Amino acid sequence: MSEQEPTSGSELNEVEQTDKEHVFGTWSFQKEVSPTQVVDSDGVRFTTAAGDEYIDFSGQLMCSNLGHSADAVADAIDEQVRETAYIAPNYTTEARSELGRKLAEVTPGDLSKTFFSTSGTEATEAAIKIARAYTGKQKIVSRYRSYHGATYGSISVTGDPRRLKAEPGIPGTIKAPDPYAYGSTLDPMESVEYIDEMLELEGDTVAAVLVEPIVGSNGILVPPDEYLPRLKEIAHDHGALLICDEVMAGFGRTGEWFGCDVFDVEPDIMTMAKGLTGAYQPLGATIVTSEIAEHFEENMFCHGHTYAGHPAAVAAGNAAIDTYREENLIERASEVGEYLGERIEDLAEKHPSVGDTRGVGLFRGIELTKHPEKRVPFGTREDKISPGSTVVDEVSARAKEHGTYVANMINTLIIAPPLTITEDEIDEAIDAIDAALEVSDAAMDSVSTT
Ligand SMILES: Cc1ncc(COP(=O)(O)O)c(C=O)c1O
Structure with a gap:
């Protein structure tokens, strides 16, 4: 070539x-x-x-x-659309319940209940709302060299320069330094300790720390092995959740199912899209631990979309996961x-x-x-x-x-x-x-x- x-x-x-x-x-x-x-x-x-x-x-x-x-994914979409092209989110389909179960299987630890959307951006929006609702706190700490989506909430927690065009954005977003040994003045492990200090100084007001376990479009930044476990410890010490954005790093790209698996860390909330269907359908997902899921038994899950769990998209997700597995x-x-x-x-x-x-x-x-x-x-x-x-x-x-x-x-x-x-x-x-x-x-x- x-x-x-x-x-x-x-x-x-x-x-x-x-x-x-x-x-x-x-x-x-x-x-x-x-x-x-x-x-x-x-x-x-x-x-x-x-x-x-x-x-x-x-x-x-x-x-x-x-x-x-990926013919199996194309066929699954075709079959699903012919059977039931669309049904409202208050109904379900075999494909939706099956994909919910499969995601609980392939994601680490106790992540068990999913909200389906149609993009990585929407997966981030849901994660922010869930973290705020669950903790009762408002602030989200994310990092400068990051991308989490295009809409107002998700671009506000994004660090990359595209955010500047959307400022001031939503309130309560704070940026932290990155694990970027080549280009930052801080050593990656110094940068994570700086986040500890940030959370200390913010008092008990931070709902979540949101990171890409391995930063994607902002430069493929791979932190040292100790970084993500330490970040989770810092977040929890300060009563904040750890949200891992796996939109780009997820679904095999790193040689593990998810970027956080590279570091053996189970986040409290994980977002996914892209590889979830191998891009055969637009599908985003936000999965949470059973403890967070339980919170919404008595508190309203105040979020949704017309196309949440769209049959064709979840059918593609099922077939994609089967393909990752069957073809190793x-x-x-x-x-x-x-x-x-x-x-x-x-x-x-x-x-x-x-x-x-x-x-x-x-x-x-x-x-x-x-x-x-x-x-x-x-x-x-x-x-x-x-x-x-x-x-x-x-x-x-x-x-x-x-x-x-x-x-x-x-x-x-x-x-x-x-x-x-x-x-x-x-x-x-x-x-x-x-x-x-x-x-x-x-x-x-x-x-x-x-
Ligand atoms: C890490 C990460 N999060 C979120 C998004 C937003 O996903 P989407 O473009 O599907 O809305 C992207 C898109 O590139 C991404 O790389």
Whole structure:
């Protein structure tokens, strides 16, 4: 695939032009939006109307965990829609009760009762409301380098720069530092002790500490092994809950079912979406411990959506979990992920603009730098909400010219392919990134003396 001819340029076809005119591009200055029509997807690849085929090295938005040919999931959706396309949430279906049971099985410890929604954003909203209702306290502590969703509550607890456009947001949200050894002035374990101090200083007013166990789009930040257990201890010492956002890290990406399993930590509340259906249907889920669930026996669970537990979505969730299990995809992610890690290290040795590599399983990041000693980034948080492209965007664009789609965010290439990817396919994608990193290596030469 790295031998593929450069792709066909930026002229829009009729579909793309119509789309540009009538549909908003997400998180973008609209004049910069250039939609590409996709006409086919199969395995780990997708094909555009212009006939260009790409390896999907980021599983689209880090969600296509099952690849693009999970027929069992497609069939389950089809069967469910033909049987009962929709029924209100006050009824149930076999698929909904079955998925509730399965989630209690695959999530750690005593997590046992789920609220279904249709996105990671809504899963966060439910988690915030549940934590507030259960504790009777209002504040949510989350971290700067995080993404938890787009709506007002979920963007308010989000740390990444997109929050700035939605401020002041909802009251009672507080940001903490991150376990980011490469780019933060605080050591990760110092940062967790700082959260202890924050909670102490806030008095008994914090409902929950909300974190991605392994930070996704804000740079694939993997904390030290002791970090998450200590964070749970800190939260509980101060009468706060621990909420783990598993929207991106969950469902096998790390080589475990969930990111928190990597650290043997059971949160009080967990949110999920993306890999929950392998992106075959929009489905979010918020699962809580039986103790929290019990609270709502006598206190109203004051939350819901028309599409809570939508039959087609929960049918997809069941079939996705069956597929993870039957095809041993979680174990596979761990094994193939080792190989991916080795190949990324090859790139780091070869390319001086690779500043840091991080990750676990099939969830990896390559952070770029203009200046290895000073760790100067090519892309900043400000760039994320400004017009124009960065060198990191150009690296992704060059990889695409070589047949590989790899997402990037701020200063990091985000690698999260379908868990079905083979070592040969990894090699193809690594070759494309190898060629693309020439862009950042060259940009580095021209700035590193400044
Ligand atoms: C960790 C995390 N939480 C929440 C969300 C929001 O999910 P959605 O885009 O499905 O609303 C995302 C989306 O990328 C995410 O990565």
